[in-house]
Amino acid sequence: MATAQLEIAPLHPSLGAEITGVDLGQPIDEPTRQALSRALADHLALVFRDQTLTPAQYLAAASVFGPPMEQHYSQHNMPDFPLIGLIWHRNGQQPAEQWHTDHTNRERPPSATILYGVEIPSAGGGTSVANMRAAYAALPAAERRRLDGLTTFNSLDSGRTDTRQEDRDKYAKPIEHPMVRTHPVHGSRAVYFHISKTTHISGMAAEASRAYMADLLERMIRPEIVYHHAWRKGDVLVIDDRATMHRAHGDYDRQQSRVLWRIIVEGDRPRLDRPRPV
Numbered sequence: 001m002a003t004a005q006l007e008i009a010p011l012h013p014s015l016g017a018e019i020t021g022v023d024l025g026q027p028i029d030e031p032t033r034q035a036l037s038r039a040l041a042d043h044l045a046l047v048f049r050d051q052t053l054t055p056a057q058y059l060a061a062a063s064v065f066g067p068p069m070e071q072h073y074s075q076h077n078m079p080d081f082p083l084i085g086l087i088w089h090r091n092g093q094q095p096a097e098q099w100h101t102d103h104t105n106r107e108r109p110p111s112a113t114i115l116y117g118v119e120i121p122s123a124g125g126g127t128s129v130a131n132m133r134a135a136y137a138a139l140p141a142a143e144r145r146r147l148d149g150l151t152t153f154n155s156l157d158s159g160r161t162d163t164r165q166e167d168r169d170k171y172a173k174p175i176e177h178p179m180v181r182t183h184p185v186h187g188s189r190a191v192y193f194h195i196s197k198t199t200h201i202s203g204m205a206a207e208a209s210r211a212y213m214a215d216l217l218e219r220m221i222r223p224e225i226v227y228h229h230a231w232r233k234g235d236v237l238v239i240d241d242r243a244t245m246h247r248a249h250g251d252y253d254r255q256q257s258r259v260l261w262r263i264i265v266e267g268d269r270p271r272l273d274r275p276r277p278v
């Protein structure tokens with residue numbers, strides 16, 4: 001088992017770091033796993049370039065960040081490797097251009113979303129990641145206190161027509177999560193919600209809930225807290241779902257192919273802790 005010479009180079013002042021010295025196609029030793037877990041908590045988005053992975057190698061590499069979990073739009077899963085989702089417009093998917101964090105309708109939603117660039121268009125089609133820890137810190141104190149007391153109720157996205165009945169049966173049950181969560185590794189707080197998976201916020205009607213979330217996104221997500229990932233073939237992007245939101249960009253030529261393999265890994269049940277004593 002190789003001991004990696006791991007190096008971490010920040011990609012943006014707010015979040016994102018490129019990791020070098022790690023071949024994700026090889027087994028990862030325990031010290032490296034711990035260093036990667038810490039780097040993810042600190043930098044929130046990790047980029048590994050020039051990876052060449054089979055589906056089995058990719059699943060093994062992703063497991064470094066947690067156990068791969070089932071994805072609920074199962075019609076897009078890789079047939080022989082159902083824990084890998086295919087992001088590919090040619091099978092009818094629309095790019096997820098709204099800011100969101102993944103699978104909030106799970107009791108233990110993913111700690112990380114991992115994307116592997118398999119086919120990349122020559123221009124556009126990037127993925128943006130926003131630092132929701134910084135977004136929380138930048139809110140006025142009164143609004144932070146308000147959000148600290150709110151929860152969301154989450155289900156499958158409203159407005160999708162292609163969801164399989166078996167997925168509805170398994171994943172549509174309402175799940176309540178805090179709108180602010182404490183990062184289990186980092187100890188800091190971040191704003192946490194998915195606007196189109198939230199049926200409503202505690203104590204608010206559906207329409208008012210959606211309007212408030214849209215207003216929050218508008219005010220919180222500024223260029224200073226966004227890392228934009230311009231894909232190269234062979235990139236692996238690991239996104240910390242506990243303290244970020246992300247979105248796809250559909251600004252690429254649909255004559256060209258864009259194929260990403262997605263794995264989500266299970267995390268803790270979100271909770272809001274009291275601040276740790278300093």
Ligand SMILES: [Fe+2]
Nearest residue numbers: 096101102246
């Ligand atoms: Fe997503």
